[in-house]
Amino acid sequence: MIEQYLQVALEFVKEIWFQLDSQFGLEETEAFKFIHPYLLQLQDNPMYMGGAFIALFLVPFGLYKVRSISRERERKLDELMEEMEEEEEEYEEDDPRRLRRPESAVETTSDKTADDDEDEEEGDKPLFEKQDDAPPPYMEILEKLDAEESDDELHVDTQKVMGTKNELEPVSSELAEPVINKDLSEFEDFEFDSDEKNDPSHDMAMQELQDQGELTEFENNTLSSDDPFANYSELDDEEQDRAIQELQDEMESTINKLTEQLESGPEEIPSAIKNLGDIRIGDDTTIDDEFTLDEEFTLDEDITLEKPKTEPIPEPQPLESIDLTDAVEPVIEAIEPVADVSPPLQPVPERDYTIDDKPGGGQVDSLINRLKYFQENLDTRFHHSEKRERVSPPAAATNDFVDEHRYIEQRSFATKSIPVDNKKYMEVLESFIFLKDQNKHK
Amino acid sequence: MTSQVNIIAVGGGKGGIGKSLVCTNLAIGMALSGQKVILMDTDFGASNLHALLGINNPAHGFQDFFNEESNDQSLLIDTGISNLKFVSGAGDNPGSANIDTEKINKVISFIKSLEADTVLLDLGPGTNYNVIDFFNISTQNVVLTTPEMTSVMKTFSFIRSALFRRISLAFQSNPDIQKMVDHSNPSSADIETYTTGLLRDRFVEDFPEQLEEFNNIVKDFTPGLVVNRVRSKKDLKTGDNLLKLVKKFLEAESTYLGYIIESDRVRDSVDEMIPFLIKDPQSKPSENLQQIIGALTNTDLQFVKKDGRIFVSKQVRLSSGWEV
Numbered sequence: 001m002i003e004q005y006l007q008v009a010l011e012f013v014k015e016i017w018f019q020l021d022s023q024f025g026l027e028e029t030e031a032f033k034f035i036h037p038y039l040l041q042l043q044d045n046p047m048y049m050g051g052a053f054i055a056l057f058l059v060p061f062g063l064y065k066v067r068s069i070s071r072e073r074e075r076k077l078d079e080l081m082e083e084m085e086e087e088e089e090e091y092e093e094d095d096p097r098r099l100r101r102p103e104s105a106v107e108t109t110s111d112k113t114a115d116d117d118e119d120e121e122e123g124d125k126p127l128f129e130k131q132d133d134a135p136p137p138y139m140e141i142l143e144k145l146d147a148e149e150s151d152d153e154l155h156v157d158t159q160k161v162m163g164t165k166n167e168l169e170p171v172s173s174e175l176a177e178p179v180i181n182k183d184l185s186e187f188e189d190f191e192f193d194s195d196e197k198n199d200p201s202h203d204m205a206m207q208e209l210q211d212q213g214e215l216t217e218f219e220n221n222t223l224s225s226d227d228p229f230a231n232y233s234e235l236d237d238e239e240q241d242r243a244i245q246e247l248q249d250e251m252e253s254t255i256n257k258l259t260e261q262l263e264s265g266p267e268e269i270p271s272a273i274k275n276l277g278d279i280r281i282g283d284d285t286t287i288d289d290e291f292t293l294d295e296e297f298t299l300d301e302d303i304t305l306e307k308p309k310t311e312p313i314p315e316p317q318p319l320e321s322i323d324l325t326d327a328v329e330p331v332i333e334a335i336e337p338v339a340d341v342s343p344p345l346q347p348v349p350e351r352d353y354t355i356d357d358k359p360g361g362g363q364v365d366s367l368i369n370r371l372k373y374f375q376e377n378l379d380t381r382f383h384h385s386e387k388r389e390r391v392s393p394p395a396a397a398t399n400d401f402v403d404e405h406r407y408i409e410q411r412s413f414a415t416k417s418i419p420v421d422n423k424k425y426m427e428v429l430e431s432f433i434f435l436k437d438q439n440k441h442k
Numbered sequence: 443m444t445s446q447v448n449i450i451a452v453g454g455g456k457g458g459i460g461k462s463l464v465c466t467n468l469a470i471g472m473a474l475s476g477q478k479v480i481l482m483d484t485d486f487g488a489s490n491l492h493a494l495l496g497i498n499n500p501a502h503g504f505q506d507f508f509n510e511e512s513n514d515q516s517l518l519i520d521t522g523i524s525n526l527k528f529v530s531g532a533g534d535n536p537g538s539a540n541i542d543t544e545k546i547n548k549v550i551s552f553i554k555s556l557e558a559d560t561v562l563l564d565l566g567p568g569t570n571y572n573v574i575d576f577f578n579i580s581t582q583n584v585v586l587t588t589p590e591m592t593s594v595m596k597t598f599s600f601i602r603s604a605l606f607r608r609i610s611l612a613f614q615s616n617p618d619i620q621k622m623v624d625h626s627n628p629s630s631a632d633i634e635t636y637t638t639g640l641l642r643d644r645f646v647e648d649f650p651e652q653l654e655e656f657n658n659i660v661k662d663f664t665p666g667l668v669v670n671r672v673r674s675k676k677d678l679k680t681g682d683n684l685l686k687l688v689k690k691f692l693e694a695e696s697t698y699l700g701y702i703i704e705s706d707r708v709r710d711s712v713d714e715m716i717p718f719l720i721k722d723p724q725s726k727p728s729e730n731l732q733q734i735i736g737a738l739t740n741t742d743l744q745f746v747k748k749d750g751r752i753f754v755s756k757q758v759r760l761s762s763g764w765e766v
Contacts, residue, residue: 018674019673020675021675021676022676025676040706044706044707045715426683427687429598429683429687430687432591432595433599433687434636
């Protein structure tokens with residue numbers, strides 16, 4: 001009797017497998033080929049078979065059990081929290097028995113559902129916070145820093161980022177939308193939160209760069225009252241766009257001025273190196289004042305590549321008639337003075353590239369940096385998804401490769417499988433059985 | 443071509459598709475079901491049936507067929523399985539596969555003279571006439587294929603060769619018909635007649651008197667198909683497709699006898715030299731084989747192994763009895 005049941009069960013399983021295989025071609029998949037020998041082992045050894053069946057049922061059951069236990073605990077926690085809230089409501093405000101927690105945390109905890117894991121985690125947080133009215137010491141430091149940097153639009157509200165501020169006011173109506181808020185918070189996290197503010201190595205590098213004068217300290221630059229970005233975060237979208245437009249205009253005008261300056265005085269290269277004679281390249285050695293770069297490196301103006309001189313080819317002369325030494329010696333003489341002038345290799349003197357030394361350079365760079373920041377911010381806000389699609393170098397690289405190599409013969413080395421369709425299979429079979437001329441049967 | 447003994451030939455165009463293995467187990471199954479069975483290895487030159495039965499150094503072999511001193515009974519080797527005798531083809535001397543028609547006819551006469559219920563012939567691969575002639579003396583033809591396309595192609599070629607050989611032998615006296623059905627000499631062969639339909643058209647046009655005989659030959663040709671090493675339902679469809687091909691181009695009514703699933707047990711049985719029907723009669727390949735035996739013998743067989751002994755349950759299909 002048991003054998004019959006087993007037989008029926010096996011037939012049923014086999015039928016299911018045949019159906020699945022014929023529908024999806026499971027046996028042709030790499031995964032099946034991989035597990036096939038193991039399945040055969042399972043089939044041959046009853047111990048393995050039993051183990052596999054047990055594992056098949058125990059693993060999902062175990063997962064379900066773990067999940068249900070955690071849910072049960074969460075549910076109990078919720079009940080406990082609700083009981084505590086009810087008890088708290090009975091106490092007065094000043095009653096020391098009242099559990100001191102932020103209101104928002106209580107609200108979050110009461111609103112959460114069992115299925116929402118993220119909300120549950122947020123709701124659990126206040127339980128582990130210090131239940132003390134006085135803010136922690138690091139919060140004082142953060143507040144101080146916020147107060148110092150509040151008038152700088154590059155400043156990020158640390159309380160806001162850390163989620164400790166009670167009320168988060170959106171800068172605009174669009175930012176108030178949940179998806180955009182998520183994008184912005186991601187942006188803030190990536191740009192400022194952990195990488196720059198909390199990284200001591202980054203601070204050290206910043207300090208070094210400032211000491212070397214390679215970086216302008218934006219924090220010390222107080223923005224003027226007419227600066228369009230002074231209160232950027234408080235502007236609405238149109239005003240923000242207008243501010244960016246003004247900034248672009250200002251930048252263009254500055255660039256134009258710089259271009260005019262460069263065009264009007266090409267000889268005067270804006271550089272900290274005013275006089276070559278001032279450069280000390282050794283203890284007692286200085287560059288000769290009369291030495292000019294033109295003598296050394298400039299080409300003769302008469303030589304033009306566009307119009308090469310087509311001199312008539314001289315008639316061949318016997319080797320004896322050519323005085324080779326006369327032809328070589330003048331060249332050697334011309335090179336000798338250059339060898340005398342060339343100084344020995346010395347360490348390159350330090351050059352001061354402080355932005356302030358360049359006419360208008362610091363202002364332009366700061367404006368460009370700010371413009372980049374705001375444009376990136378706006379791009380992130382409005383075109384977050386598009387930006388992600390654009391930044392897909394592998395696809396672009398592949399397309400470029402295909403475009404460049406489209407002259408290569410396209411050949412497919414894909415495995416040609418026997419067609420599943422019976423009609424096509426028969427056609428293929430006939431094509432292999434009969435010769436090309438044997439087509440009378442059709 | 444008629445004989446008192448039931449001759450079942452197991453052939454197929456391709457080598458290595460399991461002809462010997464299936465033939466051996468068919469013989470064992472029939473012997474266990476009570477029939478007196480003689481299993482014969484006709485794969486001269488490459489015989490290995492004795493190895494599948496676990497018989498090393500067989501007492502007689504292929505050369506004894508042509509020894510005047512040996513009698514029929516001395517060629518039959520005991521297999522250790524009741525009701526089953528074995529005629530070995532061992533003695534694979536180089537070139538021994540290329541025996542002439544006279545020797546083939548002698549072997550055929552020997553087969554027909556055997557006293558048994560069933561003689562099972564294990565054929566060699568290919569479509570040469572030595573093989574095809576053994577196939578055509580059988581009362582029940584079994585062609586074996588595997589699901590691979592190459593195997594299906596060769597099996598179709600094998601069936602076509604067998605049919606055309608039958609027609610050729612039936613009209614040996616007519617050279618014009620021989621040109622159409624015997625393409626062994628390409629220079630004189632009419633290769634335009636490569637299907638039964640095209641052949642019939644030529645018979646209608648040129649040999650209307652022989653048309654009835656031709657039709658009878660085609661009608662009597664009913665090979666049974668077995669698909670070996672089946673792994674999926676798609677593999678089973680290859681058997682159907684082969685039957686369709688045979689019906690379409692050869693107009694022969696072939697039957698689907700059954701299939702045998704691929705299993706490592708079968709392979710292991712070869713290594714152990716114990717036929718899988720004896721080693722594990724309740725395995726799936728064994729059950730498949732029992733169904734094939736049932737289709738060949740019009741019985742329902744069930745083998746059960748208990749305490750090292752095999753018990754056979756046999757039920758005769760009544761419907762087949764009424765038909766007889």
